[in-house]
Amino acid sequence: MLKALGNPHRLALFERLSRCCKPGTTCSTKDEIHHCVGELGEGLDIAPSTLSHHLKELNRAGLVEMERRGKEVHCWVEPATLDELAGFFSGPFASTEARPHRSHTRGATS
Amino acid sequence: MLKALGNPHRLALFERLSRCCKPGTTCSTKDEIHHCVGELGEGLDIAPSTLSHHLKELNRAGLVEMERRGKEVHCWVEPATLDELAGFFSGPFASTEARPHRSHTRGATS
DNA sequence: CCTATTATTCTAAATATGTCGAATACTCGA
DNA sequence: TCGAGTATTCGACATATTTAGAATAATAGG
Numbered sequence: 001m002l003k004a005l006g007n008p009h010r011l012a013l014f015e016r017l018s019r020c021c022k023p024g025t026t027c028s029t030k031d032e033i034h035h036c037v038g039e040l041g042e043g044l045d046i047a048p049s050t051l052s053h054h055l056k057e058l059n060r061a062g063l064v065e066m067e068r069r070g071k072e073v074h075c076w077v078e079p080a081t082l083d084e085l086a087g088f089f090s091g092p093f094a095s096t097e098a099r100p101h102r103s104h105t106r107g108a109t110s
Numbered sequence: 111m112l113k114a115l116g117n118p119h120r121l122a123l124f125e126r127l128s129r130c131c132k133p134g135t136t137c138s139t140k141d142e143i144h145h146c147v148g149e150l151g152e153g154l155d156i157a158p159s160t161l162s163h164h165l166k167e168l169n170r171a172g173l174v175e176m177e178r179r180g181k182e183v184h185c186w187v188e189p190a191t192l193d194e195l196a197g198f199f200s201g202p203f204a205s206t207e208a209r210p211h212r213s214h215t216r217g218a219t220s
Numbered sequence: 221c222c223t224a225t226t227a228t229t230c231t232a233a234a235t236a237t238g239t240c241g242a243a244t245a246c247t248c249g250a
Numbered sequence: 251t252c253g254a255g256t257a258t259t260c261g262a263c264a265t266a267t268t269t270a271g272a273a274t275a276a277t278a279g280g
Contacts, residue, residue, distance in 0.1 A: 003116030007238080011112060037257060047240050052258050054238090071247050071256050082199050089196035117268080147227060157270050162228050164268090181226045181277050 001085065004061035010054045013040050014063055018077040036072035111195065114171035120164045123150050124173055128187040146182035 005011050017035060041051040055075060058064040066075050115121050127145060151161040165185060168174040176185050 002112050002121060006113030006116030009238085038255095046238095048257070049241075049259080050239055056258085068246080068257095071254095073257060086196045086199035089192050089199070119268090148225095156268095158227070159229080159271075160269055166228085178227095178276080181224095183227065 001061045001063055004057050004063055007054065007057075009044055009046060009050075010058055012044055013051075013054060014058060014077065016040060017064060017075055018082055035076070036069075036074050038072070040075065111171045111173055114167050114173055117164065117167075119154055119156060119160075120168055122154055123161075123164060124168060124187065126150060126153075127174060127185055128192055144177075144184035144186040146179075146184050148182070150185065 005014055017040070037051065037055060038048075040055070041048070044051075046054075055064065055066065059066050063081055064075050064077055066073055068074075115124060127150070147161065147165060148158075150165070151158065154161075156164075165174060165176065169176050173191055174185050174187055176183055178184075
């Protein structure tokens with residue numbers, strides 16, 4: 001998953017899908033809760049084939065769901081996926097509440 | 111950050127550092143709250159130069175702090191870093207608290 | 221100063237990744 | 251069935267990444 005999100009274009013696609021139109025939230029009408037592939041690539045300057053490739057990678061990584069709807073293919077992110085990722089970093093020692101803010105150490109190699 | 115964590119070896123190093131010995135938690139004595147570079151690579155089967163390279167990448171990405179301590183170089187993860195990552199995925203729509211388990215995102219919701 | 225220990229830099233290689241264009245597939249409506 | 255619209259696969263190339271070994275640096279102790 002993290003490898004898939006390591007690419008700037010894929011991260012942008014994932015953000016677009018996860019930050020908008022959650023199930024239950026419905027940022028627009030009930031049929032528009034997902035994006036189609038074409039919409040997703042609008043901002044980014046990449047060829048359709050590249051877009052398709054990246055979406056496929058995101059899907060293979062289990063980050064993005066895809067479903068054909070007529071001519072279009074709609075994509076979305078399951079909330080559980082975000083939970084899983086957030087949970088990974090909110091491990092036993094993550095200071096989610098308190099933040100002692102210790103000494104600030106920068107790069108070691110001088 | 112995500113790109114840096116996309117590599118299996120780097121992710122393993124990061125996990126080792128973040129899952130153990132948080133500042134304030136002190137998994138052992140107060141001077142052993144960090145790992146030195148050599149310890150970190152023990153499990154993984156990589157050359158010292160490769161280990162150093164990966165640690166450098168993690169440091170450049172702002173994921174791992176490093177500090178020389180005599181012959182050794184100690185590494186650790188700031189809790190704030192974990193917070194930042196967890197927060198990124200606990201966005202406005204992530205169902206972090208309640209988990210309604212909403213089945214599919216398909217047209218079900220209206 | 222010399223040596224052992226620890227870690228980094230440098231260089232070169234094998235491999236993986238990102239990208240696009242052309243060709244192909246899928247769907248809908250005439 | 252054909253054509254338009256949408257998306258994917260395939261082939262190829264340029265670039266990036268991973269990796270290890272040799273050489274180098276930094277440190278502590280004699």
